[in-house]
Amino acid sequence: MLLGLILLFLTLAGCLLFAFKPAWFPLAITAEALAYDREFNWTLWITGIIFVAAQVLLAWTILRGRKRLAASPANGNRRLELTCLTATSALFITLSVLGSRGWAKIPSRASGTETIEVDAHQFAWNFRYPGADGHFGRTSIEFISDAGGNSVGIDPEDPAGKDDIVTASLRIPAQRNVLLLLHSRDVIHDFFVRELRTKQDIVPGMEIPLELRVDTPGTYEIACAELCGLGHSQMRSFMIVMPPDEYEQWKRLH
Amino acid sequence: MARTLTQSNLGGPPPILPDVPPGDGGGDDRDRDRPIPGSSRQTSITGILVLMCASIMTFSALVSAMVVRRGLNNDWGRIGLPHILWWNTGVLILSSIAIDTGRRLLRRNKRAAFNWYWSAGTILGIAFLAGQIVAWRQLAERGFYLTGHPSSAFFYIMTWAHAAHVVGALGAVFYVEVRALRFELGPSRRTMVDVSAIFWHFLDVLWLGIMGLFFFWA
């Protein structure tokens, strides 16, 4: 009985938490992020209904208990079980299919796509632009010198690398396709911007593409989301989304 | 509160039960023909079979790691297997044959003959291990170390893991050998013979698998 009442109380408290939201998602800044929010809401409602139904059913079972058993107890009702099984399977598989939409997209390196290299290392971010010639210079770890200003390790002999721009924060144009090429030079990191509603592990030895098209200009924090050592919680940078013409001007000035 | 099941109340077909109303959980006695519960021979055989499953899983994991690793880069470095490995394979197969022949003879109570064959199997098993050590030396002489090439790294790790199993199995084989030489292998003590023979044959098959893997594929 007390447990039944506590269950009802906790169910109510849980629902109230969602009404009063002690913390919540930030603004969504891409079309995919908006699609994410829709998907999330669907899932939230479905799980919310199941949560309330299950807890209330459990509470009711407890509250109404204590009856002397009159008839022979059922040992299992095959039809009921099959219904439950089919309903839950259908529901969960549907959720899975819905949640997989848009997952297997191959990044397009179409023309007009701004390609930027993201270099993560213990414990900071660097971003590299190909510069006016549109080509990234060759890099090698032997040239890396954080103190000497060559954090990415651009080969000084490579002419393509002479106009590469290396920055500590990520500037991208709004409303244009951007392709990030994620690299790590030491351990696994993760590129996470909350407003994009996505993240991507950066695995050393692999070049991992991440495509974006941000609609809303602004400054957004970049966090590392894969344990990378003692400075894991210090790896902070900014993604600065600028109107396209401002972006072009910035690139020219560098 | 624990009833001790003694040997006397085990065995035989289950008693004819009075007509009890069917309870939850079926109650039908489908497995009348299963082995006598609590019999240590059956249990030991189950145990060794389950151990084999664990071993197979570990080696499968190593093989999948190998497959992935090989596909990653061009630095695989296919090794040429030293010829002694073929001799070792033969030795291991022969030892299996000896051990199994011995086991069959023991079933017919030919204990003296069993002793000869089992001893042969033991010695051949030790010879296999010695041959492995030579093989590892020869590989190192050819420049294939643990480091340097992923192929040799996997070869060493898998053959070391196999050799570790062989050492364990030899322990059991040796235990039987000592009992055999003292003629202490009466009918109630033969589980160990079967269990170590089964495991020995398993190691045989495992070895053939490793050889096949490295000869044909890696």
Next chain:
Amino acid sequence: METAPLKQTTALKRGIGSRIFSTDHRVIARQYFFLSLGAVMVGTALSLLMRFHLIYPQAQGMTPEFYLSLLTLHGTMMVFFVLTLAPLNAFGNLVLPEQLGASAMAFPRLNMLSFWITAASFALLLASFFAVGGGPLSGWTAYPPLSAVGPISGPGEGLGQTLWFFSIGLFSIASLITAINMISTAIDERGPGMTLMRMPLTCWNWFVTAILSLLAFSVLFAALLLILFDRLGGTSFFVPAGLLVADEAIRHSGGSPLLWQHLFWFFGHPEAYIAILPGMGIVSHLIANFSRKPVFGYRAMVWASISIAFLGLLVWGHHMFISGLNPYSAIAFSLLTMAIGAPSAIKTFNWIATAWNGALRLTTPMLFALGFVSIFVTGGLSGLFLGQPQIDAYFHDTYFVVAHFHLIMGLAALFGIFAATFYWFPLMFGRMMDERLGKLHFYLTFIGAYATFLPMHFAGFAGNPRRYSDFTTFDFLAKVMPLQRWITFSAFSLASVQIIFLWNLFHSIRHGKAAPNNPWEATTLEWSDDAAPVVRGPYEYSQPGATRDYIMQNENADRGY
């Protein structure tokens, strides 16, 4: 105090040696139980240190690497030494042979060996924490290259990390031995009349869990071998070429960090089911006992357990959705992950249906069993978010995941352990635990559990990353601090309440009420003194026409009526 009517452990041979190195399954079960209890106390203390640091980062001068080493030890200790040992090794060893009508486990000496290897593993784990250079900081998941290239990647990554790998290697060997023992016992040691479909659901779940354990720990062992060779032997299974870690060029080349993740999670996901399946069996068993009704859908429960275990082997990729996996394989993993929801729903439905209309006896073990159902539903539902790759892309490595697995493992599985402790305490010590203290402990713990971990999901909604040693660097985290303060406060309260349990446990061992032979009026063999063979199923409660509302499994028709 007079010895209790309930018979204690079989007469032990003289001498301390045979008491410590006992092959009696009940002694070994108690050894595992107390090892696990020690581990949970250490693990909880670690978590309190962590929670305190998170809201008062300047207070103790704790370095980030120390925080991360606490985090690593907390996770390792809880997952391995509490959630794997208590439900399976402790209670399985105690009860499985009894419920099956066996006189002992299949291989008693191996059983003893397994315990002592586990104890050695525990010692090694503690040693890794206190090693020169500090404890490892790569989490219980130990992803390379961080965990594979040595002290250059961080403090504690030298000797500490190596010892950690050896500790888990020993643990794996011990677990494999236990698995072999339990599987052989379930297959071959069942007493007369105990067919598979007459086994209590506890035994079914221990059996299935042991099989899962066998398959999973074998793979972990292989992974550990490979990473130790990477660390100590100069091989490169998991470390790619061209790394520069803190100004040192690493000489490894050609390996794949993702390979470790595949191997680890092939073990890691089944490990989560190893932690929960025994608890599910215990809950089914207890709900039947305390509703005085047979389990609703016994066969369905058996098939659900088998399905959960089988599917559990196929879904490891859902821990790697954003790791750089092929997106099509992610979709396959997602479908399989969601599919596990179906047998889990069956179980939940059947638990509620078992209790429905039952003559409920809301004893402490029953309360914990019902609490398990509630928490399992809540924790399981957050899995529906994480099983969708697109949704997981935001929640991965945030506090949403932390909330999910703490609810399922930290609370639901723990409630299974509490329920089992109260229920089988008479079997271990011949006495009963105090009911009033038990109920008080339950209610406070139940409310505290929800109060701590339900709000934690919201930190995940805000994108609060996990494994952060401090929240002061990021602007967006400042807004989550009030929530984090609440969580810490609630966690401290929840931990303090556990003192009631500890008092109850230790006080009752000495001064608890003497237990009658079958204190819960249960049907299964562990409560029976009779050597008669089994003639009926395990849940014959409230059978029509019977004089009593339960018939023991080995009771003949003319005695039960």
